[in-house]
Amino acid sequence: MELLTASTGSYPRVGSRPEQQRHRQTYAQWERGEISSEEFERVQDEVIREVIEEQVRAGLDVVTDGQVRWYDPISHFARKLEGCEIDGLLRFFDTNFYFRQPVVVNEVRWLEPVIKGEFLFAKKVSSAPVKPIVTSPYTLAKLSINRRGVGLAELVHEFARAIAQEVSELANAGAELIQIDEPAILKDQNEFELLKNALEEVAASKGKAKLALYTYFGDATPLYDKLVKLPVDVVGFDFTYSPGLPKLIARLGCEKGLGLGLIDGRNTRLESERDVIEVLKLIAPTIGGKRVYLNPSCGLGEYLPREVAFKKLQNMVAIAKKARELI
Amino acid sequence: MRGKSKKLGLELPLLPTTTVGSLPKPPHLLEARRKFAAGQLDAEELHLLEEQATREWVALQEEVGLDVLVDGEMYRGDMTTYFARNLEGFKISGLVRSYGNRYYRKPIIVGEVRWRGPITVEWWKFTQGLTRKPVKGVVTGPYTMMDWSFNEHYPSRREACLALAKALHEEVKALAKAGAKIIQVDEPAISARPEELPEFAIEAMRTVTRGVDAYFINHICYGAFEFIYPGMLELPVENFDLEMSNSELDLIELFREHPFSKDLSFGVVDVHSHVVEDVATVKQRIQRALEVLKPEQLWIDPDCGLKTRTREETIGKLKAIVGATKKVRSSLKESSKPAYQRSE
Numbered sequence: 001m002e003l004l005t006a007s008t009g010s011y012p013r014v015g016s017r018p019e020q021q022r023h024r025q026t027y028a029q030w031e032r033g034e035i036s037s038e039e040f041e042r043v044q045d046e047v048i049r050e051v052i053e054e055q056v057r058a059g060l061d062v063v064t065d066g067q068v069r070w071y072d073p074i075s076h077f078a079r080k081l082e083g084c085e086i087d088g089l090l091r092f093f094d095t096n097f098y099f100r101q102p103v104v105v106n107e108v109r110w111l112e113p114v115i116k117g118e119f120l121f122a123k124k125v126s127s128a129p130v131k132p133i134v135t136s137p138y139t140l141a142k143l144s145i146n147r148r149g150v151g152l153a154e155l156v157h158e159f160a161r162a163i164a165q166e167v168s169e170l171a172n173a174g175a176e177l178i179q180i181d182e183p184a185i186l187k188d189q190n191e192f193e194l195l196k197n198a199l200e201e202v203a204a205s206k207g208k209a210k211l212a213l214y215t216y217f218g219d220a221t222p223l224y225d226k227l228v229k230l231p232v233d234v235v236g237f238d239f240t241y242s243p244g245l246p247k248l249i250a251r252l253g254c255e256k257g258l259g260l261g262l263i264d265g266r267n268t269r270l271e272s273e274r275d276v277i278e279v280l281k282l283i284a285p286t287i288g289g290k291r292v293y294l295n296p297s298c299g300l301g302e303y304l305p306r307e308v309a310f311k312k313l314q315n316m317v318a319i320a321k322k323a324r325e326l327i
Numbered sequence: 328m329r330g331k332s333k334k335l336g337l338e339l340p341l342l343p344t345t346t347v348g349s350l351p352k353p354p355h356l357l358e359a360r361r362k363f364a365a366g367q368l369d370a371e372e373l374h375l376l377e378e379q380a381t382r383e384w385v386a387l388q389e390e391v392g393l394d395v396l397v398d399g400e401m402y403r404g405d406m407t408t409y410f411a412r413n414l415e416g417f418k419i420s421g422l423v424r425s426y427g428n429r430y431y432r433k434p435i436i437v438g439e440v441r442w443r444g445p446i447t448v449e450w451w452k453f454t455q456g457l458t459r460k461p462v463k464g465v466v467t468g469p470y471t472m473m474d475w476s477f478n479e480h481y482p483s484r485r486e487a488c489l490a491l492a493k494a495l496h497e498e499v500k501a502l503a504k505a506g507a508k509i510i511q512v513d514e515p516a517i518s519a520r521p522e523e524l525p526e527f528a529i530e531a532m533r534t535v536t537r538g539v540d541a542y543f544i545n546h547i548c549y550g551a552f553e554f555i556y557p558g559m560l561e562l563p564v565e566n567f568d569l570e571m572s573n574s575e576l577d578l579i580e581l582f583r584e585h586p587f588s589k590d591l592s593f594g595v596v597d598v599h600s601h602v603v604e605d606v607a608t609v610k611q612r613i614q615r616a617l618e619v620l621k622p623e624q625l626w627i628d629p630d631c632g633l634k635t636r637t638r639e640e641t642i643g644k645l646k647a648i649v650g651a652t653k654k655v656r657s658s659l660k661e662s663s664k665p666a667y668q669r670s671e
Contacts, residue, residue, distance in 0.1 A: 014430060016421045027428040071427060088599075089426055094519040096433075096475060098426035268420060268435050269479040305421030305433075 001287040001327070003280070004061040005294050005313075005320045008214065008236070008265060009073075009133050009181065010301025011051040011066030012309050020306060023047045023068070044068055045121065052126045054310055059317035062131050062177065062293065065122035067301060071100060073135045073181060074143050078102030081162050082109040087145060093183060093217045095266070097302040102144040108158035110165040116173050123174065132170050136182035136213070137163045137198040138191070143184065153194055160198035164205040171207035179212045180232070183298075186218025186241075192226055203231040212236060214259055216298040221245050228254050238297040239279070240264045246279045253286035261297035263316045268308045276319045277326060284327050294320050331565050332542050335508045337461055341659065342613070342627050342652050343394040345592065347546055347568060348465045348511065349406075349632030350399035351641055356380050360404070377401040378453065385457045387642065392649045395509060395626075396462045398454040400634070406467045406513060407475040408434055414494055416440035420477060434476040440490045442497035448505050461509055463544070464502035468514035469495050469531040470523075475516060485527040492534035503541045511544040511568065512536075515631075518547070521554040525561075532562045544568050544592060548631045552578060557585040568592035570630040571612070582619040591620060594630035595651070596644040601636070603643035609651035622659055627652045 013023045022043055030040040051066035070076040072092065078084040083106035089098040119132040137159035146155055163180075170178050180202065185195050203211060213227070214236030220227060221244045227235050236259025239245055249258070262276050276294075294316060300309040332339060352360070359376050362368040384399040403409040411417040411434030418437045422430040447466060455462045469491035473484055481487035495512075502510055512535060517528055536543050543564035552559070552569065556578075559567070567587075571578060571594045595612045596604045616625055627648055633641045 012422075012424065014422055014424070024428060024430065031428065094474075096423075096425060267479070268477040302424050305423055307421055 001284055001289065002291040003294060003320055003324055003327075004291060005059065005317050006062035006131065006259070007055055007060055007064045007066075007299075007313070008216075008259070008261065008295045008297070009064055009067055009179070009299030010070065011055065011064065011068075011299070012301050012304060012306035013047050013051065013066065013068050015306030048118075048122060049125050052122060052128075052130075055313065056126070056128050058310055058313035060128060060313060063122075063126055063128045064131055064133060065118050067133065067299065069118055072097070073099065074140060075100040075102060077114055077135050077140060077163075077166075078144065080112065080114045081159075082111050083107050083148070083158070084144070090143075092302075093187075095217070095303065099143070102140070104141075104144050104146055104148045104155060106148065108148075108155070108162055110162040113169045114166055116166070116169045119170055119175060120173055129176060131177050131179050131212075132175050133179045133181060134163055134166055134170075136180045136184070136195070137202065138195040139182055139184035141194075142188065152191070153197075156194045156198050157201070160201040163198075164202045167202055167209070167211070168205040168207060171205075171209035175209050177210045177212055177234070178206065179214055179236070182213055182215050183217045185223065186215055186220055189223050192223065196226075196230060199230050199232060210234065210257075212257070212259060212293075214261075216261060216265075217241065219244075221248055224248055225252060228252075228256055233257055234259055234291075234293065236293070236295070237261055240266070240297045246282050249283045250286055254290070257290055258283075258287070258292045260292055260294050262294060263296040263312055265296035265298040265300050265312075266303040268304065270311060270315045271319065273319045273322055277323050280323045281327055294323075332508075335540065335542055337508055337542065339394055339461075341622050341656055342625050344649055344652050345393055345395035345463065345626060345628045346388070346397050346645065347592075347594075347598075347629055347632045348397050348400055348463075348513065349403070349634035350384050350397070350401075351634050351636055351638050352401055353380055353383070353638065356401060374402075381450070381454060382457060385454060388645070389458060389460065391642065391645045393645065394460060396454070396458055396460050397465060398450050398462065400465070400632070402450060405431060407472055408432060410446060410467050410472060410495075411476065413443065413446040414440055414491075415443050416480065416490075417476070434472075436473075436476050436478045436480045436487055438480055440480075440487075440494050442494040445501045445505075446498055448498075448501045451502055451507055452505055455506065462507070464499070464507035464510040464541075466495055466498055466502075466510070466512055468512040468517070468545070469535060470519075470528045471514050471516040474519050484523065488527055488531045489534065492531035496535050496537065496539075499535055499539050499541070503539045508541055509544065510539070510541045511546055512564070513546045515546070515548045517545075517559070518552060518555045521558075524555050524558055529561050529563070532564065536563050542566065546592075546631075548594075553581060556581055557588075560588050564589070566590035566592055566626065568594070568626075568628065570594045571616070579615055579619055587620060587624070590624050590626060591616070592626040592628050593620075595627055595648060596629045598629050598631045598633050598636060598644075601640060603640055604647050606647050606650040606654065609647045610654050613651055613655045617655070 055063040141155040210233040212234035216238035234257035380401040416438040473488040544566040545564040546568040
């Protein structure tokens with residue numbers, strides 16, 4: 001197998017060192033109206049450069065812009081789509097992070113690029129390939145309050161149409177691999193058809209880009225055989241919730257690329273080389289020559305202190321290096 | 328459950344009023360805490376200011392007319408970090424993002440968790456010494472401590488939670504020994520992973536409360552009860568303190584389906600809103616609760632801790648609670664009279 005290391009999404013924008021507090025300080029100043037939006041934008045750009053540089057320094061093969069401009073994975077999209085208003089804070093799955101819940105009041109429509117600008121900037125300043133990330137239509141619909149007067153299926157379809165447009169923009173902007181984040185399906189597995197329909201719609205506009213569907217915050221074992229048949233090129237799994245997954249993959253194999261979330265993105269404990277390599281050895285025979293990504297189980301930006309995030313990535317890269325020698 | 332409180336010698340009126348635990352710190356105390364953190368103020372000076380603020384809140388709670396008082400947690404920062412700093416086996420992490428531009432430091436379990444000695448007992452004694460009304464002991468529960476900490480030591484969430492339960496049992500025992508008859512265990516995270524409730528969360532609470540002669544309240548907030556109800560009734564406590572006003576009272580419907588078998592501290596004012604509810608609104612909420620609960624089951628309080636509100640908002644909300652409760656009490660008395668004696 002071809003083993004690459006990748007970021008799974010967000011990266012901490014604030015750290016313990018005084019110079020790493022800049023984002024937090026200017027954010028507060030901007031909220032109080034003490035500095036202009038341009039000034040805050042400039043600082044965010046600097047922080048994006050820094051977090052990309054940190055990921056490259058850790059040795060990652062594929063990086064992200066750290067989602068530094070995102071308030072959260074849900075409202076970042078809903079804010080720019082027609083038909084959505086933004087409501088109060090709600091806990092994001094079983095984490096200690098909170099997102100602003102969208103309220104869908106009208107037909108959801110794509111108006112303008114949401115993250116294309118972020119992607120182009122990151123691509124320009126990064127020496128490693130950059131993976132843009134969009135939130136899956138199903139997760140967006142599930143985490144929204146539906147005041148639209150239509151059923152969930154229709155709502156998922158409207159979000160799918162919007163995300164398809166965004167994916168097309170990203171592909172045209174040169175994105176080679178686009179990640180679609182789909183935590184919600186692991187909580188409502190009987191709504192799988194809705195996800196499938198949505199992804200078919202999104203996949204139709206991917207152009208030359210490859211799509212990676214990343215699931216997390218739940219046990220993916222019961223859905224594994226369905227997930228790997230979806231019209232995407234890579235499927236990502238959160239192994240911290242799915243203890244039975246390595247054996248299942250070894251047994252059923254996988255026709256697609258895999259995102260192996262073997263690095264716990266929500267705990268400070270560093271992974272042991274032995275544990276990770278054991279899983280890689282177990283699944284290697286069924287993978288053949290296909291590409292797999294070793295990555296954290298989720299984005300790190302909301303769950304780990306910056307110092308730990310960096311160490312986690314460094315450790316992951318060292319494990320991958322060892323695995324390439326051994327397997 | 329009233330049997331239990333009577334047996335403990337607690338004299339409580341019908342519909343006892345209380346607060347969840349935290350009350351706003353006065354600005355000069357916040358400033359003092361900042362100075363202390365920066366090494367510009369010594370621990371003794373800070374302690375004196377915390378005592379002063381506690382005295383003020385006890386006097387205010389009495390003045391408003393609450394039935395069960397709290398110390399207001401003038402000496403606590405974050406509810407998890409406070410206990411983590413005072414138990415063995417913890418370190419505190421760097422900054423972790425909570426939402427928007429808000430960050431917090433998270434405890435890290437790095438070794439065996441052990442109780443080093445009383446954590447909140449001196450504060451409970453100090454506060455109880457200021458009033459004849461009962462003062463609640465308040466501790467953060469084992470499940471929440473586990474869920475809101477990183478774990479570098481224990482092989483599983485279950486083992487971390489049960490180790491915390493053992494340590495917190497010692498604290499609860501010490502509170503009861505000091506004389507606390509009402510002990511609240513805060514478990515806002517308990518519905519984080521519903522499958523863990525039967526797997527180990529109930530067992531952990533059993534470990535915390537086992538053999539301790541006190542009336543236990545379990546405070547739960549941030550919604551998602553529908554996933555753990557009615558299973559949560561298995562938790563070995565007398566009273567559940569639930570956030571009701573902020574969840575638009577939809578739990579009432581749930582209780583129609585599965586009757587609530589314990590006492591309930593019913594959150595009737597929203598702690599996230601600057602708006603002070605009026606007596607009529609609060610009274611209406613209490614009356615809705617009485618549609619599915621007996622008066623003997625019901626306590627009245629805010630949704631959650633009030634520390635993020637101003638002093639004036641807090642007093643306003645507490646007055647609304649006490650005022651509305653008094654009205655409901657007297658109408659209950661009226662309706663229990665034979666028809667010919669009723670005033671209307």
